[in-house]
Amino acid sequence: MSKDKKIKSLRYNLIRPMSNEKWQPISIPIVSILISFIAAAIVILLIGKNPLQAFYNLFQGAGILPKPSYAGYKSMLTDFLSLLNAMTPLVFASLAVAVAFKAGLFNIGVSGQMLVSGFLATIVVGYSGLDAIIAKPLVLVIGMVAGGLMGGLVGWLKYKFNINEVVSTIMLNYIAQYVISFFIQMYYIDPVSRQSKYISEAARLTLVNVEIANLKMDIPLGFILAIIIAILLKFVMDKTVVGFEIKAVGSNRNAAKYAGINVGRNTVLAMVISGGLAGLAGVTYYLGYFSSIQPKVLSSIGFDSIAVSLLGNSHPIGVIFSSFLISIIDQGSTYMSSQAGIRQEISSVIIGLILLFSACGAYLKHKVSRLKEKEVDQKESES
Amino acid sequence: MSDYIVEMKHITKRFPGIVANDDVSIGIKKGEIFALLGENGAGKSTLMSILGGMYEPDEGEVYIRGKKVQISSPNHAAKLNIGMVHQHFKLVSDYTITENIILGVEPIKKFAGLFPYVDIRNANRKIEELSKNFGLEVDPTKKIADLTVSMQQRVEILKVLYREAEILIFDEPTAVLTPQEIDFLLGIIEGLRNGGKTIILITHKLEEIKKVADRCAVLNKGKLVGMLDVKETSTKQMAQLMVGREVNFESDKAPAVMKEEVLKVEHLTVKNEDGFEVVKDVSFTIHSGEIFAIAGVADNGQVEIADAIAGLTKVNGGKIFLEGKDITNESIRNRTEMGISYIPEDRQSFGLVLDFELSTNLALKQYYREPLSSKGVLNKEEFEQFGSKLIDKYDIRSGQGTKTQVRSMSGGNQQKAIIAREIELQSPLMIFVQPTRGVDIGAIENIHKMMIHERDQGKAILLISLELDEIMNVADTIGVIYNGRLQKIASSESLTTNEVGEYMMGAKHE
Numbered sequence: 088m089s090k091d092k093k094i095k096s097l098r099y100n101l102i103r104p105m106s107n108e109k110w111q112p113i114s115i116p117i118v119s120i121l122i123s124f125i126a127a128a129i130v131i132l133l134i135g136k137n138p139l140q141a142f143y144n145l146f147q148g149a150g151i152l153p154k155p156s157y158a159g160y161k162s163m164l165t166d167f168l169s170l171l172n173a174m175t176p177l178v179f180a181s182l183a184v185a186v187a188f189k190a191g192l193f194n195i196g197v198s199g200q201m202l203v204s205g206f207l208a209t210i211v212v213g214y215s216g217l218d219a220i221i222a223k224p225l226v227l228v229i230g231m232v233a234g235g236l237m238g239g240l241v242g243w244l245k246y247k248f249n250i251n252e253v254v255s256t257i258m259l260n261y262i263a264q265y266v267i268s269f270f271i272q273m274y275y276i277d278p279v280s281r282q283s284k285y286i287s288e289a290a291r292l293t294l295v296n297v298e299i300a301n302l303k304m305d306i307p308l309g310f311i312l313a314i315i316i317a318i319l320l321k322f323v324m325d326k327t328v329v330g331f332e333i334k335a336v337g338s339n340r341n342a343a344k345y346a347g348i349n350v351g352r353n354t355v356l357a358m359v360i361s362g363g364l365a366g367l368a369g370v371t372y373y374l375g376y377f378s379s380i381q382p383k384v385l386s387s388i389g390f391d392s393i394a395v396s397l398l399g400n401s402h403p404i405g406v407i408f409s410s411f412l413i414s415i416i417d418q419g420s421t422y423m424s425s426q427a428g429i430r431q432e433i434s435s436v437i438i439g440l441i442l443l444f445s446a447c448g449a450y451l452k453h454k455v456s457r458l459k460e461k462e463v464d465q466k467e468s469e470s
Numbered sequence: 471m472s473d474y475i476v477e478m479k480h481i482t483k484r485f486p487g488i489v490a491n492d493d494v495s496i497g498i499k500k501g502e503i504f505a506l507l508g509e510n511g512a513g514k515s516t517l518m519s520i521l522g523g524m525y526e527p528d529e530g531e532v533y534i535r536g537k538k539v540q541i542s543s544p545n546h547a548a549k550l551n552i553g554m555v556h557q558h559f560k561l562v563s564d565y566t567i568t569e570n571i572i573l574g575v576e577p578i579k580k581f582a583g584l585f586p587y588v589d590i591r592n593a594n595r596k597i598e599e600l601s602k603n604f605g606l607e608v609d610p611t612k613k614i615a616d617l618t619v620s621m622q623q624r625v626e627i628l629k630v631l632y633r634e635a636e637i638l639i640f641d642e643p644t645a646v647l648t649p650q651e652i653d654f655l656l657g658i659i660e661g662l663r664n665g666g667k668t669i670i671l672i673t674h675k676l677e678e679i680k681k682v683a684d685r686c687a688v689l690n691k692g693k694l695v696g697m698l699d700v701k702e703t704s705t706k707q708m709a710q711l712m713v714g715r716e717v718n719f720e721s722d723k724a725p726a727v728m729k730e731e732v733l734k735v736e737h738l739t740v741k742n743e744d745g746f747e748v749v750k751d752v753s754f755t756i757h758s759g760e761i762f763a764i765a766g767v768a769d770n771g772q773v774e775i776a777d778a779i780a781g782l783t784k785v786n787g788g789k790i791f792l793e794g795k796d797i798t799n800e801s802i803r804n805r806t807e808m809g810i811s812y813i814p815e816d817r818q819s820f821g822l823v824l825d826f827e828l829s830t831n832l833a834l835k836q837y838y839r840e841p842l843s844s845k846g847v848l849n850k851e852e853f854e855q856f857g858s859k860l861i862d863k864y865d866i867r868s869g870q871g872t873k874t875q876v877r878s879m880s881g882g883n884q885q886k887a888i889i890a891r892e893i894e895l896q897s898p899l900m901i902f903v904q905p906t907r908g909v910d911i912g913a914i915e916n917i918h919k920m921m922i923h924e925r926d927q928g929k930a931i932l933l934i935s936l937e938l939d940e941i942m943n944v945a946d947t948i949g950v951i952y953n954g955r956l957q958k959i960a961s962s963e964s965l966t967t968n969e970v971g972e973y974m975m976g977a978k979h980e
Contacts, residue, residue, distance in 0.1 A: 328838050328846045335834075339823045345782060345814060346834045347803030 111455075112400050115448045119398070120412065123444040127437040131429060141427045145434070148422025149415040160303035166418075172293050172307035172376055174414035176201070179313055179368035180392035181410055182320060183238075183361045185401040187252075189324060190357030191337035196241060196256025197365040198389025199263035204233035204366035205373030206267045206380060210275065213286030213374060222290040223308065230370030231363040237263075238362015242355035252358070260385060268382040276382075283380040292375035309371035314407065316364070321403040333357050365389070394442035413438060474533070475500040475668050476521065476637060481530035483516055490516040491527070492692040498637075503659065503669040505679040505700070507712055508689035509910035514672045517689070518639050521670075522554040523547035534637075553630025554639040559622050561614045568594050568610040571629045600631055605661050620651040627658065638662060639670045644678060645908055649938060649971075650767065656682050674712070674910055676705040690714050713912050723922045726946040728757040732793055732898050732930035733779070739787035740774045749774050750954040751788070756930040756947075758898065761921065763933040763945030763962075765970050771954035772934045773815055776903050779932070780812040781805045792899060806835055811892035813885075815903040815934075821888040822876050829857025829872035832891050864890035882913045889917065893924060900924060903934045918944050938974075942967055952976040 128138035146152040150166025157163075180197045187194035208229040212222050237259065244250040275283045288295070294306040324330035335343040336353045344350050372388060373380050395413055399405030420434030474497035483491040490513045498504045506514045519525045521532065523541040532539055534550050541547050544554075561570050572593050579589040597610040606624045614622060623643060630638055640659070644652045660682055663669055671683060679686055679700060686703070688696040688711040696711045733756040740749035749771040756762040764772045777783035779790055781802040789798050797805055814820040822831050833842050833853050841852045857872035866886045868874035876884060885905065892900065902921060906914040921944055925931050935941050941948060942962065949959045950973035957973040958965075 326848050326850075328843050328848060331837055331848060335823055335826070338825050339819065341816075341820045342823045342834070344802065345780075345812070345820045347801070347806050349801070349803075 111452065112402065112405065115451050115455075116398055116400065116405070116409070118451060119444040119448055120441060122447075123437070123440040126440045126444070127433075130436055130440075131433065134429070134433075136427055136429050141423055141429050141433075144423040144426040145416060145419035147426075148419030150418070151415060154422070160298075160301065162302055165302055165304050168304050168306060170414055170418045171310045172305050173418055174410050175307050175309045175313050176368040176372035176376060176386075176388055177392060177395060177410040177414060178317065178407055179309075179364050179371060180388050181395040181399065181406040182313075182317060182403060183234075183364035183368060184392045184396040185399070185403065185406055186320065186324075186333075186357060186364065187361040188396060188401040189330075189337050190333045190354065190361075191340070192242075192245070192252050192354070192357060192361070194238065194241070194256060194358070194361045194365070195253060195390070195393065196237070196259050197361075197368065197392055198385040198387075199256065199260035200234040200237045200362050200365035201369030201372060201386055201389055202263045202267055202380070203237055203369070204230040205369035206270070207233045208290075208370045208374055209283060209286055209380060210270075213290045213378075214275075214284070215290070216287060217289060219289040222287070223292060226290055226292060226370050226374055227312070227367065230366040230374075232366070234366020234369060235359045235363035238358040238360070238365065239355055241362070242358030245358075246351035246354045260389075264383065264385050267380070271380060271382040277379065280379065282382070285378045286374055290374060291378050292371050307371070307375060309367070309375050312367070313371075316367070317403040317407050324403070329356070368392075391438075391442070397448070398442070400448075413441070416441070473500075474498060475535055476670075477533040477536075478517070478521065479531045479533070481517065481520060481527045481532075483513075483520060483525060483527050489692050491520075493530075494689070494692070494694045495530075496687050496694065496697070498668060498670060499685075500668050501663060501666055502684040503663050503671060503682050505671045505673060505683035505686040506689065507673065507676070507679060507686055507708060509674060509712060509912060512689040512712075513692040514689055515641060518554070518641065518670065518672055521547070521552060522639060523552075548633050548635070551634060551636035552639070553633055553635025553637070554641065555623070555626045555630060555643060557641040557643070557645060559626055561622060561625060563615040564613065566611050566613055567608055567617075567625050567628070568597050570614060570625060571597055571610075571632050575633065597628060597632065601628055604631065604665065605658055620647050620655070623647070623655070624658075635667070637668045637670065639672065641672045642674075643671070644673065644675060649936070650975075652678070676708050679708065680705055688712050709911060723944070724926070726760050726925065728760045728946075729928065730758050731755050732758050733932065734791040735775075735779070735788070736791070737788035738775065738778060738785065738790065740771070740778050740783055741786045742774070747786075748954050749778065752951075752954075752956050753788075754949055754956060754959055756899070756932055758928045758930050759925055760946050761925050761931040761933055761944055762947045762949065763935065763941040764949045764951050764956075765935070765938060765941045766951035766974055768936055770951050772951050773903060775951075776812070776815075776901050776932065776934055779805075779899075780810055780901060806895065806897075809895075809897040809899055811895045811897040811900040813888055813892050813900070813902045813905050815907075817881075817884055817888055822884060824875070824877040826876060827857075827872060828861070828866070828868055828874045828876055828879070828887060829853045831876050831887060832857050832860050832894075835891060835895060860887075860890045860894060864893075866890060882909045885909055885917070886913070889920060893920065897929070899930045899932070901932045901934070904936065905933070906935075906937065906940060914940075938967060938970060942970070950974055 131138040131141050143152065147154045148166070149170050150163050153163045180201065183197050184194055208226045211229055212226050215222070217225065241252050241255050241259065244255050245252050271283045277284045292309045294308065296303045297306055324334065332348045332353050333356065335346065335348055336350050340350055368388065372386060391413065395409045396406055399409035416434055416438050420431050423429055423434060424431040476498040479495050481491050481494045482489065494517060506518065508514045516525065520527050521541065523544045523546050526542070532541060539550065541550065562573070568590060577589045577593055578586050580586050594610045601608045606628060608621060608624055608628065614625065643655060647655060656678060659669055659671065673679060683700045686698045686700050686708065687694060688698065688708065690712060698708065736753050738749055738752045739747060742748045752775060754762065764775065766772050774783055778785050781800060785798055789796055791797065792808055792810065795808065797808060800808070818824060823834065830853065833856055836842055837848065841849060842856060843849055854872055860866065861871065864886055867883050868879050876887065889905065905917050909917065921931060921933070933941065933945060945962045947959065948962050948965055948970060950957045950970055952974060953976060
């Protein structure tokens with residue numbers, strides 16, 4: 088009996104912090120993450136390693152905590168900048184998914200949209216020899232326009248012919264993957280790396296090996312843009328007529344139509360915005376983090392971003408934090424594997440667990456509200 | 471041993487914030503139709519959910535056939551031969567009638583004494599027999615998706631009969647039915663009683679009780695306020711007990727003062743998605759200060775007329791004029807701007823965005839205008855003010871004021887919110903489709919008053935309703951629709967209820 092009660096009170100104490108509805112959008116993801124780290128710790132324990140040390144190494148590798156020693160021209164700051172560099176495309180991609188979610192659409196074509204815009208920017212600007220001052224903005228514009236058009240096509244197909252966006256985006260992913268692979272292998276292949284030829288430094292959105300204060304750093308210019316755009320997006324979705332209409336269409340198409348909102352236009356618009364953001368993810372990935380394109384491969388970012396967006400509650404600011412977390416694990420994994428002797432694959436397992444538990448947010452929410460009801464019931468029957 | 475088959479003694483059930491049942495004691499005799507009457511939120515459903523095993527009471531006792539029981543689950547209730555016919559059907563639409571009925575109690579046979587399988591054929595036969603015995607007339611091999619609402623309800627009834635229920639609870643069974651279907655259902659209910667079953671009928675419709683019930687318990691705000699013998703009580707007395715004050719069934723209204731023409735519909739034809747003509751060559755006009763009602767059995771094209779006027783459905787032929795301007799091809803937004811308010815039939819899937827806050831829903835048709843927004847940016851403070859103003863003015867009740875999620879509000883208050891929003895538009899034409907469906911008597915009276923008030927303000931009102939009483943009560947002019955055609959248009963004084971009924975059935979036309 089008393090043991091039973093103990094377990095119960097433990098459960099209450101675990102769940103009570105989540106019962107404040109105002110903080111739920113933050114508390115529930117945090118609890119999800121904690122649970123997934125506990126699960127990951129169990130996995131690491133099972134292979135006979137110390138999970139705390141592993142996590143510590145993970146953060147060291149990502150540039151959040153200092154490593155005991157650094158190679159020449161390197162420091163914690165360089166690691167941290169690499170983290171931001173890797174994180175930038177993920178933020179854009181997750182924002183793309185989040186915007187589509189708000190309109191009730193499921194954009195799983197982010198990878199394809201990234202590839203198309205990355206490829207177009209590469210051949211138009213990357214091989215052109217334009218000056219940096221023109222080349223860099225042009226890359227962004229091409230990325231946005233190409234992605235936006237591709238997203239818009241999906242939205243238009245949905246509105247005009249009622250083609251489910253999940254189907255059309257998957258198909259477009261395949262088309263993009265193989266058509267672009269054809270062009271790269273025919274015209275732009277680098278025979279040594281078996282990838283597309285490297286773009287000019289001027290067109291690249293990440294400044295590579297910049298020497299400042301005896302450190303060689305990669306400076307991701309796109310990161311600042313990603314933060315600005317996330318904030319801008321939050322404003323658009325929460326405070327403007329455009330955002331209001333997109334959310335209304337996403338919440339209830341019938342009611343939106345009844346209220347006089349142009350459902351078709353908003354569907355297309357949401358997909359244009361989503362595609363445009365995916366395009367930015369594409370250029371910051373292929374012309375920033377990398378500087379060439381590997382043929383026949385779709386970036387996994389487009390798919391990870393679905394879960395990252397869920398983890399961030401489809402909220403623009405939340406997405407920044409969830410991308411940050413996922414990138415830490417991704418970036419820190421190499422160092423973790425070399426230091427703690429844990430295979431790099433384990434970090435993929437951790438990411439997998441986080442993404443898995445992030446999808447359980449709805450379950451947690453349900454559990455919390457159930458427990459709250461019970462608590463009220465109990466209080467009343469006691470009184 | 472008492473002569474009651476069901477006895478509930480001193481039942482009290484509390485929910486956060488309210489006492490749903492407050493010391494309620496009722497006894498139900500075997501083989502009677504016992505009605506439970508009360509407004510929405512009076513505690514009828516809670517009381518029956520206790521009997522059905524969905525809730526446990528905080529206080530009080532339940533006796534079945536003289537034995538004290540604690541009904542812990544719906545399964546337990548089924549074992550006690552208690553079955554509930556729910557208001558919202560719980561059916562799998564891709565399954566056949568039989569499959570739905572046997573779900574959970576599948577008759578298992580073993581092929582070659584080894585491989586178990588579900589004996590559908592036998593179940594089909596058994597269900598067909600059962601349905602014949604009680605006059606339910608269903609084909610057990612049909613899929614739920616292909617059935618009308620009233621047929622689905624019969625499946626729900628069969629479901630409880632198949633589980634050998636002796637005590638049948640009907641939760642607001644007529645809320646979704648047309649007048650003909652209601653009569654048919656009441657016939658079935660009487661048949662069940664004559665077959666020895668005990669029936670508990672939860673309802674707020676007095677005529678139904680008067681027609682079939684033997685005794686009636688009245689609940690008001692969770693308390694039992696009367697136990698009546700139906701034969702010796704007038705509907706007026708019942709209504710008074712239920713609402714707690716005197717109720718006017720006949721709305722007082724001055725004769726209509728009709729002025730200029732507001733809406734003119736000419737030879738309107740509308741096709742549905744399958745290309746089938748659902749509105750055929752319909753013409754009528756509505757004047758300022760007139761309530762024009764379209765009477766008809768459900769699905770005869772009346773909703774499509776409303777949708778066509780509001781712009782939600784494409785028009786295939788004919789023209790629609792609002793204050794002399796041709797609006798046939800205008801967008802929905804433009805029509806709203808030009809002066810159409812529309813209270814839609816399906817308030818949850820069309821009238822409201824259930825996940826939005828109340829204030830946002832109240833602003834759903836004006837959010838893009840000054841002062842609610844300017845230059846494309848929303849002004850949340852104005853949303854709040856606008857919301858609170860309407861909440862006060864129209865007495866919309868909700869848990870957390872403007873911030874309430876509309877999903878959590880009661881049906882009556884959701885409807886109030888829509889009506890408030892639409893009246894605030896100050897449109898010369900107002901369309902009401904089934905405005906009082908699923909709304910309790912006090913609120914119905916209120917909605918009728920508002921409609922008449924708007925008429926007296928010089929609005930033109932189009933009322934589409936399946937409730938003939940409502941139409942006879944408030945309409946100035948009545949158009950009767952049958953099979954997509956307006957059979958008759960005449961002033962309400964010149965028509966009797968019977969005549970309208972005949973036109974509605976297509977038995978009479980001009």
